[in-house]
Amino acid sequence: MNSEHKYTRIWKTVQLVPPGKVASYGQIADLAGLPGRARLVGKALGYAPPGMQVPWYRILRSNGQIAFPPGSEAAEEQKGRLQEEGVAVLNNRVRLKAFQWTPDLAELLFRLEF
DNA sequence: CGACTGACGCCGA
DNA sequence: CTCGGCGCCAGTC
Numbered sequence: 001m002n003s004e005h006k007y008t009r010i011w012k013t014v015q016l017v018p019p020g021k022v023a024s025y026g027q028i029a030d031l032a033g034l035p036g037r038a039r040l041v042g043k044a045l046g047y048a049p050p051g052m053q054v055p056w057y058r059i060l061r062s063n064g065q066i067a068f069p070p071g072s073e074a075a076e077e078q079k080g081r082l083q084e085e086g087v088a089v090l091n092n093r094v095r096l097k098a099f100q101w102t103p104d105l106a107e108l109l110f111r112l113e114f
Numbered sequence: 115c116g117a118c119t120g121a122c123g124c125c126g127a
Numbered sequence: 128c129t130c131g132g133c134g135c136c137a138g139t140c
Contacts (some may be wrong), residue, residue, distance in 0.1 A: 026122065038123065
């Protein structure tokens, strides 16, 4: 019910992350108006409808690590998709310093308010 | 109810 | 950089 709404909120926020950039679970939670609910973000991504375009692979841990176990199929797919966009992945992690998405305030207002 | 479980995060040693 | 420990919260059993 209400949780459904939260997930939708999270999915929409994730869609704001542009190609070639990444964001952390906590960052998405904050932007979605759900501070402290990073874990919920991970769950929401897992429940994301296949049809809906949600760039789940652009979401990483706060330290830039891919959340899946290194070598797992999911981790490999995420790595592949990121590299296709030009995001360098070394040792199952990305350098947030270089690729983290820093949302532009004006754009956020534009895309979330309307 | 309580216990356990995560696609998490932060802090201190 | 690695570990341990604790906080967090929606679901599940």
